[in-house]
Amino acid sequence: MKYVSKILPWKTNILITLVILLALNILNFYGVYTNRFYFLKPDNYIFPLLSTVHFLYLYVIWFKIKEDELPDPKMRNIEYALYAIMVVYIFKIYDSVLTLTSFPELVGHVIPPTFKPMALLMLVLYSLLPIFTISLFWYRRNYVGHYNFEDYNNNLNIWQ
Template sequence: MNTLLRILPWGMIKLLSIVTLITLIVLNFYGLYTNKFYFFKFDNYIFPILSIAHFVYLYVIWFKVRENEYPDPQMRNLEYLLYVILFIYVFQIFDTLYILSSYTDYDASIIPKTFIPMGSLIVTLYSLLIFMTLVSFKHRKVLVGEYKFMDVNDNIDSWQ
C-alpha cells in the first residue's frame, strides 16, 4: 500500500478527485438515451448536492496537512458520511450498467451513437472516483493521523 501512496501522492489524488467530481457533476445531467442535457429533473441534482461533502472532505484533509493539525471528531464524522456516499457511487455504477445493458431492447436507430462510449465513460469515472476516495482515506491516515476514539475530548474545539 505504501508503494501505491508513493505512485499516487496526495496532491495528485486531490486534483484528480476534483476533476473527476466536476466531470461527473456535468455528466449527471446528461441523458444517455437522448444525448441531451436535462437541468429540470430533480434526480439530477442529488449527486451534485452529495458531492459537496466530498469537496469539503478534500478541503479538510488539505487544510489539516497544510496546518499540520490532528484529526478531530468533525473530520471523522465527515469521513463516515463519505463512507455512505461511496455506496451511492456504487449504486450509480450499477444503474449506469443497467442502462447500458438495455442497448439491445431498443432499435439501433433510436439509440444515439454516443450511448455506449458515454455510458462507459461514466462507469469508468465513478470507478475511478471510488478508488481515489479509498486512497484518500489512506492518505488521511498517513498524513493527518488516525482517529483516537479514547482522546476525543482532547481535540474537540479544533475548528473554533
C-alpha cells in the same frame, strides 16, 4: 499500499478526485439515451448535492495535511458521512452498468451515436471515484492520523 504514495502522491489524488467529481456533476445532467442535458429533473440534483460533502472532505484533508494538523471530530463526521455516500457511488456504478448493457435491447430504437462512448465514460468515472475515495481515507490515516480522541483529549494542555 505504501508504494501507492510514491506512484500517486496525495495532492495528485485530491486533484484527480476533484476533476472526476466535477465531470460527474456535469455528466449527471446528461441523458445518454437522448443526447441532451436535463436541468429541470429533480433527480439529477441528488448526486451534486451529495458530492458537496466529498468536496468538503477534499478541502479538509488538503488543509490537514498541508498544516500538519491532527484529526478532529468534524473531520471524522465528514468522513463518516462520506462512507454513507459511498453507497450512492456504488449504486451509480450499478446504474451505469445497467444503462450500458441495455444497448442490445434498443436495437429497433433511434439511439444517438454518442450512447456507448458517453455511457462508458460515465461508468469509468463512477468506478474510479470509490477507488480514489478509499485511497483518500488511506492518506488521511497515514498523513493526518487515526481518530483516537480519548488519547487526544488526555494529552491536550490548553495552558501551553
